[in-house]
Amino acid sequence: MAAHGRRNTRLSGDDRQDAILATAEKLLEERALEEISVADLAQGAGISRPSFYFYFSSKENVLLVLLERVISEVQHRVAALPRNFEEEPAAAWRHSIGAFVDVFAAHRAVSAAAMTARLRNSDVHDLWSKSMQSWADYSTEVILAERARGAAPEGVEAHDLAVALNLMNERVLSAAFSAEAPSVNQHNVLDVLAAIWISSIYGTGTIGPAAAGRAGSAAP
């Protein structure tokens, strides 16, 4: 693909670019993007600060490329999953959620930095926003299909439910991987998320057939 030709002495542009990306991912494991200066990235890649700008327009731009890679990895993982919601709905949801858990765990530094950067960088914001929308749309479709075949009851608007559950995953995974103060243990996180998804999609949303005597439902 790449038209390499140069050798030895000076490193090629592609190598420098990769070196910057690698430096960024490495430094992000130690500290936030805000605490990493362009000078740090340049030094890590063995170039001067102004040279950095030859490759990227800003350090946020470096993160954007890193995030693109992570997102495309999630897409591939989810796309490769069998969509057997009819036979084993609980397992199917669990596997989908598991794909997110795995990929974000593997790139927790980039993910965490992206969550922060989204708030001040519009490119990162747009990319993340677009991805979240596509995941929410996918979830919505499946929920509607489950309702249509009678496996899931009607309840709150399917799209709203899907959005809320996807946002929950984002936040809970973020907290778990950065070991924030109140957070779900990394080893339980898949169980907890799956349980909430499944009960809120397949449960009635009113207090129904629990363990003891049924309580009256308030909603009309």
Added chain:
Amino acid sequence: MAAHGRRNTRLSGDDRQDAILATAEKLLEERALEEISVADLAQGAGISRPSFYFYFSSKENVLLVLLERVISEVQHRVAALPRNFEEEPAAAWRHSIGAFVDVFAAHRAVSAAAMTARLRNSDVHDLWSKSMQSWADYSTEVILAERARGAAPEGVEAHDLAVALNLMNERVLSAAFSAEAPSVNQHNVLDVLAAIWISSIYGTGTIGPAAAGRAGSAAP
């Protein structure tokens, strides 16, 4: 309370401090804290930039005070609620969640800024973290009580469930109030959150008595 004595001419220290806080809350409705300089705050309060540092050690410190106020408002609202989970569990949860929705809606700018600042300012992080923990602990207690009286079934660890649900609220409200790309409409947000809380606390977490014929539960 405050020992005022001065008059006229020069504004008193308390007034200046309030002016800074008011300016900050107002400017935060337009742009992020990062895009607000200390000079902007000083100008808004009618003082010079160095004078600002007489009142606050940094602009993050201003936000911290603003956040303290919002959090204490939530605490008061929640504490004032009747704890009638036994009679009307669905309504009780809904009212608690409603308190958060109302207060954060009323101070959405401060809340949003705090969510961002938490990631780089340790004081804001600690305050938010402490509050989230106390809310999660409270939720855990109620879930355990509901399980003990047989109203809610056993399931995933109560504390993990409580943490995940509280983090969901944080993220979903954040998204709703800043009208992010995938977000739940502000008018539905309470319904959606309440539905998820209730079904995940009172539902089994396995696919059970839905609309169509009951599927077997996998858990032993």
Added chain:
DNA sequence: TGAAAGAGTCAACACAGTGTCGATAGATTG
């Protein structure tokens, strides 16, 4: 083979923002 083109590099600069210091001015108190 040697000059033009292109890729890559960086010293130096302009700029914006933060936080500090020290000198000062107005009120308050004994």
Added chain:
DNA sequence: CAATCTATCGACACTGTGTTGACTCTTTCA
């Protein structure tokens, strides 16, 4: 009417960003 406390701000040092323009390799092709 001094001493003192509160409040104020000009001027400074510092850190980090992004740009400019001149320079040096390397490749290519006449």
